[in-house]
Amino acid sequence: MRTRETILYAAAEIFDECGYSGASISKIMERAQVTQGGMYFHFKSKRSLAQAVLAHQQDFVHFSGEAVGLQKLVDLSFFLARELQNNAMFRASVRLAVEQGEFGGHDDTAYQEWVNEFRALLHEARKRGELLADVDETEFANVLVGAYSGIQVFSNISTGRADLPERIVSMWRYLLPAVATPQARAKISFPADVQRLAA
Incomplete structure (x- = not known):
């Protein structure tokens, strides 16, 4: 659960800085310090990340x-x-x-x-x-x-x-x-x- 929350907060920071179009999964992974496998275990796409940030x-x-x-x-x-x-x-x-x-x-x-x-x-x-x-x-x-x-x-x-x-x-x-x-x-x-x- 902690990894999911870390990813969610990293995604929020990137979306804040870059907007949806300027954000990328690689930027979010780097900010969250997670692997691609860790990222996709919790979120299947940039869109699902955006929806999760919006929902919270x-x-x-x-x-x-x-x-x-x-x-x-x-x-x-x-x-x-x-x-x-x-x-x-x-x-x-x-x-x-x-x-x-x-x-x-x-x-x-x-x-x-x-x-x-x-x-x-x-x-x-x-x-x-x-x-x-x-x-x-x-x-x-x-x-x-x-x-x-x-x-x-x-x-x-x-x-x-x-x-x-x-x-x-x-x-x-x-x-x-x-x-x-x-x-x-x-x-x-x-x-x-x-x-x-x-x-």
Whole structure:
């Protein structure tokens, strides 16, 4: 099992650095320091490796924010920005989600997992009276995942994600008035140090 995990993490690093097209089995084998037999025992192709990295997207992040409701959702969005800046495994899975057409993929599972995560936090916010009456939690979770995905891609192209936290501030500055009660908005803060949110 340890060899499989070593290969998976080496593949994620290579996919992050080179993208799907630029990655090769030989580069991954060299990074993982495994033989061809060891590689093919666990993964039959570069495509199967890419699919495995993509399937483990949420496993690559460990968020343990203590806030609740909307504040926890806001904190999570900043934590993910930090992870995109610093966590090669998470970055690779996100890159592959965007590039999956290159290996014949049309799987929105990674996106749907984040929709479910965000929706659960929005349900909690609803119970706490933080959402406006006309907000549909599922609809907003979908909008938020789409907006976040586009913002991080734009930030990556523009600055290598250096400005991603600032872009997330802008996103929330416009989205919160559309979904949160004035009382909830008054209590929301943007974390100055997202490192503290790491598990």
